[in-house]
Amino acid sequence: MIKTIIQKGSYQDSVVLMLLTNKISAMPGVNKVSIMMATPSNKDLFKASGLETPELMEAKSNDMAIVVDAETEETVGQVLKETEEFLKSQSKGSSEGEEKHVVSSWEQALKKLPDANLAVLSIPGMYAAAEADRALDENLNVFIFSDNVSKKDEIYLKQKAHEKGLLVMGPDCGTGIIKGVPIAFTNHVKMGKIGVIGASGTGIQEVTTIIDQLGEGVANAIGTGGRDLSAEVGGITMLDAIDAMEKDTQVEVVVILSKPPAKEVRDVIVKRLGNYEKPVVTLFLGEKPEIHEENFYHAYTLDEAARIAVSLVRKEAVVLDPWKPSVEEGFKREDLRTIKGYYSGGTLASEAVMLIKETAGISGAGDKQEGYMLNTQGYTVIDLGDDVYTVGKPHPMIDPANRIVCMKQALEEEQTGVILFDLVLGYGSHEDMAGALLPGIKDMMEQVKNQGRRVYFVATICGTKADKQNYDLQKKKLEDAGVIVCTSNKRAVETALCLIGHPCHEEEKTIEPREKAKADKVHAVSEKVMELLEQKPRVINIGLKSFTEVLEEFSCKAVQYQWTPPAGGDLELIKVLQYLRGHKFSR
Structure with missing residues (x-):
């Protein structure tokens, strides 16, 4: 019924x-x-x-x-x-005190927190642009977790923020760290001397957690949103953040990372970094640099970018990571076994595709079937966080069900030698993803054993010891079940490749002298942006209550705005109201 x-x-x-x-x-x-x-x-x-x-x-x-x-x-x-x-x-608030900080309008929010300097938005994308614009009108920096904001609205908001001396992080910005405080889907990373600017949420998570694992910390990590480095947007937030990080006295080394950017935007960013006052590490995913330059380092993987940053902040020589996969058995290359990768992080999936294609000698992505990042010659890599898998369903960082279904399908192919997957820990993620995945994984292991086959399960855990999921316990659960666990995505992919007879070979990069370019203009940074980076944020959180709870855990001033759609959610009436306020948003 x-x-x-x-x-x-x-x-x-x-x-x-x-x-x-x-x-x-x-x-x-x-x-x-x-x-x-x-x-x-x-x-x-x-x-x-x-x-x-x-x-x-x-x-x-x-x-x-x-x-x-x-x-x-x-x-x-x-x-x-x-x-x-x-x-x-x-x-329900966890305490009477928490209830006092819940409001239902902008006027109430600003009265409760008149010195607020950041608005965090996690409301439906169709409404997010208007609320972000209101935040800018109130001289607040903006973090837009919401997706489905049009590119036209994004350009309008970022140009307006730039003119007002503010930052717009996002839209579709899942990760940020401000003065050591995690914003949205972020890990609990130690405070330190490294700054990160990234057009990739899981990319930022991977780099910052590896930095933490290596014993260093992160002062600020600014997410720009995935479209910031498109030709249309032009890297507005990235460039403004680069200027701010240069003047941030807490930051000694800066890491810049991005999914493949528009060439013309990449060139502008590289030119700007040519006269940077601090050591900087760049990673443009998909590019394979062959050299470093003095104080201007070029990484191929997220793991490499994090390790270079740590070496620089410690004033140590930048050298090739000597780690190699410890594989006692596996398949021979002539066995023609393949890898099936199932990721909750899109950038981690992209990195896996890059390494697999290069090492296994695969050209092209194969079948362009929607939802696949690689699907050719028996190799499969899927970003299960892609819209095709998440519309109307929980994200794979929250729900393991879709991943188990995909893994079971992989076992139907005799070619499958390795099932590769990630666990992304941190705020917003499943409380025990290892525990949720293991019943299905154990069933699959028993199935292949009964069939007299071998299939290896290899996992990477993106997280820190301080994450609420208990990194060590997550690792132990997987290893006790027979899963091979690696400390970074690069290492996991290299292990998977080694298991099917395709060991990776990495060349040491030389460090070439660099003639520092002369600055073509003065890169001024507003007091509002510098204050955002140098103090704990004071936040009006519009949307997910869990974001406010994390902020309060880090002793931040925060107001929870219990937002509801204006005009009863009637989009036509909302357009009229926006027009009357003078806002020009696309719909």
């Missing part, structure tokens, strides 16, 4: 509802369930999953819709009870 419950005017965050859907799906007697806001796009998702009903179609965008296919009316009652308890736990 299919039952629809509409809770009118009950706005809830999409991430919260995904977690709730995940919880309800596991209940006995529930065949299928979807819990989302009844927006037009979400109604399409309900329809695609076979849960379209007349009551749903009549609901408004600001209504929460529960559509459940259950065995009995009693089960439906249990679903409603669980839903009510879950949402109550999400909205």
Whole structure:
């Protein structure tokens, strides 16, 4: 039986509802369930999953819709009870003091925290641009976790921020560290003397956690959003952050990293770094530099970038990492075994593709099937965080189900020699991903054993000892089950390649002299941006309550803005209101 419950005017965050859907799906007697806001796009998702009903179609965008296919009316009652308890736990403050810092409007937020200097947005993308613009009007720097913000709006917001002497991090910016304080999906990294600027959330996580593992720390890590280095946006946030990091007295070494940028933007950034006052390490994923320059180092992998930064801050020589995979057995090259990689981090998946293609001699990406980063000659690498896998579903950092399904499919191919995967720890991630994955992995290991086959499981853990998931315990659980665990993605991929008879070979780079370019202009930085980097942030958090909880854990001043869509979520009316306020957003 299919039952629809509409809770009118009950706005809830999409991430919260995904977690709730995940919880309800596991209940006995529930065949299928979807819990989302009844927006037009979400109604399409309900329809695609076979849960379209007349009551749903009549609901408004600001209504929460529960559509459940259950065995009995009693089960439906249990679903409603669980839903009510879950949402109550999400909205309830952990203390009376916390409740005092919850507001429902900009006016209340600014009254509670008049010296706020950062707005963090994790609301639906269709509304995020307008709220970011309001934040800029209030002279706040902005961190936009939200995705689905148009590029036109991104350019408008970043140009406006630049003119006002502010930073816009994002949109679709998942990771940041300000004065040692983690923002959004970030790890608990030691405070230190290294600064990171990245157009990649998991790229920042990988570099900062390796720095932490090596005993150093990070003062600031500025996420720019993945499109910042596109030709249209032009690296506005990246360039402003580069200027700020140069003047940040806490930072002695700067790491710049990005997914493949537009060439013209890359060239502008490299030219700017040509007269940089501090040692800098660059990583443009996909490029394979053959040399370093004095105080201007060029990495091939995230692991290398982190290790160079640590060497520089310690005033040590920059040398090739001597580590090699410790593989006692494995397949021979002529066995023609392949690797199947299933990632929750897009940049980690891209790095894996790069290393596999180079070492195994693969050209092209193969089949351009949607959702695959590599799918050729039996090799597969998938970013399970891609939209094709996450629309209407929890991210793989939160939910292990989709990854287990993919791994089981990999075993159907006799060619499969290694199953490669990541565990990304930190704030926002699953509390025990190793524990959640292991029942499925153990079943697969037993299956191949009974078939007289060998398939190796290799994992990389992106995390620190201080992360709430307990890094050492996650590692031990996997190793006790027979998984080979590596401390970085590079090492995991190299181990996987070695297991199928394709050892990696890395050449030592020479360090060439560099003639420092003359600055073509004065790179001024506003007091507002410098204050953001040099003090703990004072935050108005608009969206996910868990972000505020982390900020308070780090003794930051923070106000939780319990946001709901304006004008009842009516996009046409919102456009009118924006026009009256003088904002020119695309829709």
